[in-house]
Amino acid sequence: MLRVEAFCGILESNRRDIRADCEVAPRTACVQRDATIYSSVVVTRSHLTDCAGVEAIGYGSGNSKPQVIHEDISSADSAASVRRRTPDLTGIVGRVLVKEVNWLGDLVISLPALRAIRAAFASSTLSVLVKKELASFFDGMIWIDEVMPYTVGRGFRGVGDRVSIVNRIRARHFDLAILFPNSFESALWATAGGARRRAGFLTDHRGMLLTHKARPAGDALSGHQRDYWLAMIRETIGVMPVASALEMKLEVGKLHLEKMRSWLGANRQSPGAPLIAIAPAAAYGPAKEWPLVRYAALIDLLSETAGAECVLVGAPSERNLCAQVAATTRSAAIIAAGQTDIGDLIALLSLCDGFAGNDSGAMHLAGALGIPTVGIFGSTNPERTGPGGARAGVIYHKLECSPCLDRTCRFGHYNCLREITPLEVARALAVLR
Numbered sequence: 001m002l003r004v005e006a007f008c009g010i011l012e013s014n015r016r017d018i019r020a021d022c023e024v025a026p027r028t029a030c031v032q033r034d035a036t037i038y039s040s041v042v043v044t045r046s047h048l049t050d051c052a053g054v055e056a057i058g059y060g061s062g063n064s065k066p067q068v069i070h071e072d073i074s075s076a077d078s079a080a081s082v083r084r085r086t087p088d089l090t091g092i093v094g095r096v097l098v099k100e101v102n103w104l105g106d107l108v109i110s111l112p113a114l115r116a117i118r119a120a121f122a123s124s125t126l127s128v129l130v131k132k133e134l135a136s137f138f139d140g141m142i143w144i145d146e147v148m149p150y151t152v153g154r155g156f157r158g159v160g161d162r163v164s165i166v167n168r169i170r171a172r173h174f175d176l177a178i179l180f181p182n183s184f185e186s187a188l189w190a191t192a193g194g195a196r197r198r199a200g201f202l203t204d205h206r207g208m209l210l211t212h213k214a215r216p217a218g219d220a221l222s223g224h225q226r227d228y229w230l231a232m233i234r235e236t237i238g239v240m241p242v243a244s245a246l247e248m249k250l251e252v253g254k255l256h257l258e259k260m261r262s263w264l265g266a267n268r269q270s271p272g273a274p275l276i277a278i279a280p281a282a283a284y285g286p287a288k289e290w291p292l293v294r295y296a297a298l299i300d301l302l303s304e305t306a307g308a309e310c311v312l313v314g315a316p317s318e319r320n321l322c323a324q325v326a327a328t329t330r331s332a333a334i335i336a337a338g339q340t341d342i343g344d345l346i347a348l349l350s351l352c353d354g355f356a357g358n359d360s361g362a363m364h365l366a367g368a369l370g371i372p373t374v375g376i377f378g379s380t381n382p383e384r385t386g387p388g389g390a391r392a393g394v395i396y397h398k399l400e401c402s403p404c405l406d407r408t409c410r411f412g413h414y415n416c417l418r419e420i421t422p423l424e425v426a427r428a429l430a431v432l433r
Contacts (some may be wrong), residue, residue: 055238089121089197089237096121097148099186100130104342104361105385107137108224108368110180111248112241113229114293117178118143120239127172129189136343139253162189169193180229180236183208183321199236212236225385250368251381256347260340264311264351267334274308276429277349277366278333280325281359282319286408289358290417292321296328296358298422303331305426311336311352313345313362320415354429359385369391372432374425378417379406391432395420 062079098117101110105128116124127146128138135149148168152161162185169177170193177190177198187209190198199212201220207213213236220231226248233239268275277382280295302308312322316339322337340348349355356374359382366373367387375387376395381403384392396402397419401410 019155020059034054075393089176093121093124093126093197095127095174095176097127097129097169097172097174097177097190099177099179099181099190100128100134101180102131103136103176104134104137105359105364106180106359107134107386108248108364109224109226109385110229111250111368112182112226113233115143115249116230116239116241118236119242121176124175126418127174129169134342136253136256139343139348140251142251149220161297165189166192169195176216176237178233179210182231199233200399201232201236210236224383225389226357236361248364248368250346250365252347252369253343256343258351260344260347260351263336263339268309269332269334270307271310273307273349274353276302276308276310277352277355277357278310278311278312278325279314279355279361279362281314281337282358282360288422290378292325293328294420294422295325298425299325299329299333300331301426302429308353309334311348313340313357322373325386354433356425358430363387372429374428374432376417376425377403378407379403393428393432395424395428 003049004047044172044224062151096117098114103108114128125145126143127148128144129150130138130147132149132151135147136396138144138147150161150165150168152158152165166189168376169189174193174195176197176199177193177195179186179190179198182201183205184204184206187198187200187204187206193211197211198209200210202204202210202213202215214232216228216231218231220229230241234241245334264275267273278295278299280292282289299310302310311334314322319338320350322335326333326335336345336348345362346369349362349366349371350369352366353357353373354372354374355363357363357366357376359375359380362374363373364387369377370389370391373389373392374380374389375392375394377386377394379402382394382396386392392424397416399416402416
C-alpha cells in the first residue's frame with residue numbers, strides 16, 4: 001500500500017484544499033418512514049417439493065410462493081439513527097467524485113447508494129473512479145457524467161499509476177469525494193488529490209483523512225450489504241435513499257446490446273428456444289462453487305424439460321471451467337466466457353430468459369436486470385449478499401455450519417452445495433417465471 005509519505009510533496013501543494021471544511025451549516029436529516037427496499041426471496045426445499053414439476057421455462061406454474069427473507073429496513077432504530085444533525089452539502093457542491101468498490105457484485109449492490117447520491121446532487125457533476133476492467137459496467141448509465149478508469153500495476157509501475165490517479169483527481173477540483181471502499185488508500189488518493197470534503201466510514205485507520213465520517217453500525221452491519229453504503233452516505237453527508245434508488249435497476253449500453261444480439265445470432269443453435277445463462281464459477285473459492293457435474297446435469301435437464309438452450313458466462317480465467325461443463329453435457333451449450341467485457345455481459349444477460357449460478361457478480365447482474373435469477377449459495381449468507389430484483393431468489397441449504405464464509409470447507413464435505421440438486425434449481429427457475 002502506498003503510504004502518506006510517498007505523497008508529501010503533493011499534500012504540501014494542496015494544503016488549503018485538503019483541510020477539513022467544517023463551515024457548513026448543519027441541518028436535521030429527513031427520515032423516510034415509508035422507504036421500502038425490495039425483498040430478496042429464497043426458494044427452499046419445501047417450496048420446491050410443492051411445485052407441480054418442471055414445466056417449460058416461461059410456462060411453469062408451480063404451486064408455491066418463494067419465501068421473503070428480507071424485511072423493510074426502515075425500522076424505528078434505523079429512523080432514529082438518522083435524526084442526528086448532518087451537513088447539507090447539496091447547494092455548495094459542484095463536482096462530486098465517488099470512489100467505487102472493486103468487485104463486480106459489489107458494484108451492483110452499491111447502485112442504490114449511487115442513485116441516491118445522483119438524486120441528492122442533481123445539479124452537480126458526478127464522476128466515478130473505478131477499476132478499468134469494471135468501467136464498462138457504467139456504459140448504459142447516462143446519469144453518470146464521467147467514468148474515470150484506472151489501473152494499478154505492481155512494483156515501481158504501481159507507484160507511477162497511483163501518482164497518475166492523484167493527479168487526475170487534483171485536475172478536476174472535486175468539492176466532495178465519497179469513498180465506498182473501506183481502504184486507507186482510497187482516502188489517501190482523495191486527500192492527496194485535493195478533494196475539499198471526503199466522506200466515508202471510519203475504517204482502516206483513515207479517520208484523519210476524512211472530513212465527514214461515521215462508524216459503521218446498526219443496519220450497515222446487520223442487514224443486506226446494500227444497506228452498508230446507504231448507511232454510510234446517510235450518516236456522513238445526510239443523503240437519504242429515494243424511491244427510485246431502492247431498486248438495483250441496471251441500464252444496458254446500446255452498443256453492447258447490438259454487439260451481443262449479433263453474437264447470439266452467429267452462435268445460437270436453437271434461436272427460438274428459451275435462453276438460460278449459467279455461471280458455474282465464483283472468484284471467492286470452492287465453498288461458493290456448485291459442482292461442475294451438477295451444472296452439466298442442469299443444462300441437460302433444462303434442455304429436456306423446457307427445450308432451453310444454455311449459454312455459459314464468466315471471466316476469461318473461467319473459460320476453461322465453462323468448457324469442462326459444456327463437454328460434460330449431452331446438450332450443446334454456448335460458451336461466452338472470455339468473450340465479453342462487463343458491458344457485453346450485462347447486454348447478454350438482458351437477452352436471456354433466466355439465470356442460474358453461484359453467488360457471483362454475474363448473479364447480481366442478472367437479478368438487477370430483472371430476469372428470473374436463481375443464486376446457488378454455499379458458504380456465504382444470502383441475507384447479506386443475496387441477489388436483488390423482484391424475480392430473483394436463492395437456493396440455500398442452511399446446515400449447522402452455515403454460513404461459514406470460508407473459501408474452502410473446513411470439514412471437506414461441501415454438503416451445503418452438494419445436497420442441492422439440479423431438479424431444485426430447475427424448479428426454482430420455473431417458480432420465478
